[in-house]
Amino acid sequence: MPPATTRTTSEARLSRPQRVAEEIKDWVVEQGLRAGDRLPGEAALMARFGMAKGTIREAMRILEAQGLIRTRTGPGGGSFVHEVSRQRAKALLGNYFYFKNLTIGDIYQLRLALEPELAASVAPHIDPSVVDMLEEHAQIYAEPPTTMDEERLHHIASLKFHSLLAEQAANPLLGFVIDFMADLLSDITVYRRLYAPPNLTLWSSGRDHHARLLAALRAHDADEARAIMASHMRIAWSHMQGQEAEQMRRFISE
């Protein structure tokens, strides 16, 4: 694999562990290693790179922090190529937006564009058992919330509904972005609970849309599913107006 054009990495002024980490990544690609394959042990890497244990270990930590390897102790242990988990990817991306002061409107602009697309693309082939599962999940917020705390739980559960649906996406990119946005909104909700009054209109509209969406999915009606989801997003967005000032206040851990 030759260095590609987008590889603008001025590999010059990287620290040694960073260089080692990069070289190991390239080596993994060259060797065609796949998730689960074992990397050379610390001793072997020390020999190969002519560097001390600490340097190698720092390099492995870098790869581990990026979610690319897992390390186990004991015999047969070592470092193993690991498929970056969705959870980890969301956490790393969340760190980027920590500094970005996203508004609820920003997120809903994308939700309105993408969630209907997801609903439509999932509808034709969705398994009835998955619809059952979603229907069961929706029970969590079937009854109106009575306390503020319960309202928060309802809201987070209804966001979870969307992330469960996102898992059904055949398009990994679409599924990821929607799942990520659900996470963002959940986090914002957590920090909003003390100020915001319960919003029963939002709750009932959300519950009804989810129910109608499930019916459309069960009927494999893509157009109907798309339309319901679009309406759902538009209404939720309008109800969310006036709560724009919220922003991320912490880093996400995996």
Added chain:
Amino acid sequence: MPPATTRTTSEARLSRPQRVAEEIKDWVVEQGLRAGDRLPGEAALMARFGMAKGTIREAMRILEAQGLIRTRTGPGGGSFVHEVSRQRAKALLGNYFYFKNLTIGDIYQLRLALEPELAASVAPHIDPSVVDMLEEHAQIYAEPPTTMDEERLHHIASLKFHSLLAEQAANPLLGFVIDFMADLLSDITVYRRLYAPPNLTLWSSGRDHHARLLAALRAHDADEARAIMASHMRIAWSHMQGQEAEQMRRFISE
């Protein structure tokens, strides 16, 4: 800041450097530190956590790999909170999709949903000088490509056009996702160049759409910009069909 609900991290079975890294992240949030602020030095952290130098250093590497700190040597040096760069965020997210076998169709499904939205939301307020800049950039692919290599450069430059436009987005989430997709397509292009024949129809259609889009932007005509971009995406997508089998073959470095 209390531990939030999404914080499912069973902090139990994390390695010491990982725990230290998490604690430092929390501490940064608690202290309200912002980009540029200095973290305690290695010696201070060794004392605070009662751990050895190597352990602390591994923790710092984790934070550095996530793009959250930068480290400098020398007097007045140390580790500093750093706003995660867009480049870094794209690289980390790219690692996730390395394992996911994205198709061109997957990417275009999102582009078709999002790029028109971007064009429309940018149109009302875009600065004429930015349109000038985009127009100048479009010169790179004003003339038909003659060689296969030139065709590749044209294609990458036209993707760059979209990422330049994405930088104008007031919505950071929308801008990021579009920019990221342009990166994905550029990377795929690099590995496609040897097999694919030049595609003059694709080129001329792309060039014309870009020109018409620039006119609409200059006129601050959001609806027109949206329509042109949608047409652009639909046509490009259809031209890209049959090249579905491509996938990511390397990790992205910052």
Added chain:
DNA sequence: ATCTATTTGTACGTATGTATT
């Protein structure tokens, strides 16, 4: 331009923890 102080970066030896056989 040189020295000096400060802070990170590298190296290495040893001891401990942990999971498999």
Added chain:
DNA sequence: AAATACATACGTACAAATAGA
């Protein structure tokens, strides 16, 4: 239960880089 193979952590010493006198 014990031996083994591996990562994990510690402590110290020294090297390199950088800012300021």
